[in-house]
Amino acid sequence: MLHFSSYIIALNNANSSLIRSNLVKKLIPSSFHLIHTSACHRELPKSHSQSILVYEGSLKTRIKGVKLLSLTSSMTGLAILPAVVKDLSQTSIALSCGVVLFSSFFLSTPLLLDWITKRYVTHLRYDSSTQLFTATTFNLLCQQRELQFSADDVTVPDLPGMLTSFEVKGRPLFVDANQVKDPEAYSLMMGYDKPLDLKLSSEEKKESVS
Secondary structure, X not given: OHHHHHHHHHHHHHHHHHHHXXXXXXXHHHHHHHHHHHHHHHHOOOOOOOEEEEEEOXXXXXXXXXHHHHHHHHHHHHHHHHHHHHHHHHOOHHHHHHHHHHHHHHHHHHHHHHHHHOOEOOEEEEXXXXXXXXXXXXXXXXXXXXXXXXXXXXXXXXXXXXOOOEEEOOEEEEOOHHHEOOHHHHHHHHOOOOOOOOHHHHHXXXXXXX
């Protein structure tokens, strides 16, 4: 009877050990998975883009096409210019001068177009984290050029010139206000959120009274 009791106790201890072992095997992977998952979540950086598209010009495709056409035509004219100059010796002086003037105007067209279109802003973005604006324009070779500035760098002229909505450090830029996608950021850039300066009006009133 004592031997049978010892056998029962040993069997119970073995079952208890087996149950504990299985329980540990079930719990450890779950706990490890939770710890690993939470650690991974802590290590992942939170990257949120703060860039806002304030404005997109609708004429950007047309301007790019016209500039490319002008550059191609000028390159072609420049390539055949030596042959034309060689044949000028066999023509009259008036015709030679006409051809030279026409060629000069033909080759200067890209420069004229660049002077007009370099003010046109194709994209305007605002980064709220740095409070900086980025204006994109085309250069002479029809490549995109970016200009970064803050709202303090913007000057709105009292009498805007041709294709001039505002100036950034003395450089004139043009945007179509009817195509602005984010009026709040645009107002911040143009200074519409600032209080009106009534100093000039008060001085005018004093002068009229005196």
